Amino acid sequence: MVNVNHEQQYPSVPPKQHQSHQPGQQEKMHPEPEIIKATHQGSDKLKDKVVLISGGDSGIGRSIAVLFAREGADIAIIYLEEQDDAEKTKQWVEQEGRTCLLLKGDLSESQTTAKHVDEVLKTFGKINILINNAGVQYPQSALTDISDEQLAKTFHTNIFAIFYLTRQVLPHLHPGDSIVNTTSITSYQGHDELIDYASTKGAITTFTRSLSNNLLKQKKGIRVNAVAPGPIWTPLIPSSFDAETVAQFGKDTPMGRMGQPSEVAPAYLFLCSDDASYISGQVIHVNGGTIVNG
Incomplete structure (x- = not known):
């Protein structure tokens, strides 16, 4: 596996580029995102755990998969259609000495989640960690430009799918297991061109807090x-925005640059490890220094 140091290799903002189809392909990005930090030494924080990751073929999901494998976990990833990206993630996980199960399908359909959870259980015999990470976004300049079809797709992919998948996985989790959801800074700040997307991310934040309270009340021992x-x-960035917008991506953060997936995945690792045994219902903000008081 090739590891790179983003401080040396990556520009603060990307060059102009655009992909015409979501969810986008990581191999077509330039530069490609950094997946794992070269300095990270695994210490078996997730030894022999089984992790199910939606949207695990690229971006943040791929970084989580590879980082968790380095920490001793076996991985199952659900992806929509980007077979090449999924196969590359599988290769990277296997280079860490762990197993990676690829599951292709549309999570906005509840029957897909049931089938995939069954496949994970047949392959590994258990599930210890669920990462709800898949999502889509379609910028529009006005609310009136958001069609019924777009609204339905955004909500079904970003929040309905989390309900479907979590509902299927939850009966198989045990005390000490955990769920981590990918929300967004837009849940707290909103976004003028991503009204429907930001709304789903707000729902994910509230879902996280509500489910945490529910499971703690039931004394399930699941965080x-x-x-x-x-x-x-x-890949969601060049497949969502035009080339001019992409070329300014991340420039307005206090750090003045975009972040890399390798800088986000460790937050998931912390929350899924025993280091976070007294943490539930919380959100970690990985956003380049923006203070949201959330």
Whole structure:
């Protein structure tokens, strides 16, 4: 595996580029996102755990998969259609000496989640960690430009799918297991061109807090948390915005640059490890220094 140091290799903002189809392909990005820090030494924080990651083929999901494998976990990833990206993630996980199960399908359909959870259980016999990470976004300049079809797709992919998948996985989790959801800085700040997307991310934040309270009340011993990324360099960015917008990506953060997936994945690792045993219902903000008081 090739590891790179983003401080040396990556520009503060990307060059102009655009991909015409979501969820986008990581191999077509330039530069490609950094997946794992060269300095990270695994210490078996997730030894022999089984992790199910939605949207695990690229971007933040790929970084989580590789980082968790380095920490001793076996991985199952659900992806929509980007087979090449999924196969590359599998290769990287296997280079860490762990197993990676690829599951292709549309999570906005509840029957897909049931089938995939069954496949994970048949392959590994258990699930210890669920990462709800898949999502889409379609910028529009006005609310009146958001069609019924777009609204339905955004909500079904970003929040309905989390309900579907979590509902299927939850009966198989045990005390000490955990769920981490990917929300967004837009949940706290809003976004003038991503009204429907930001609304789903607000729902994910509230889902995280509500499910945490519910499971703690039931004394299930299962923790539920979230990570709220800011501007992170993933395939969703060039496949969502035009080239001019992409070339300014992350420039307005206090750090003055975009973040890399390798800088987000450790937040998920912390929340899923025993280091976070007294943390539930919380959100970690990985956004380049923007203070959101959330």
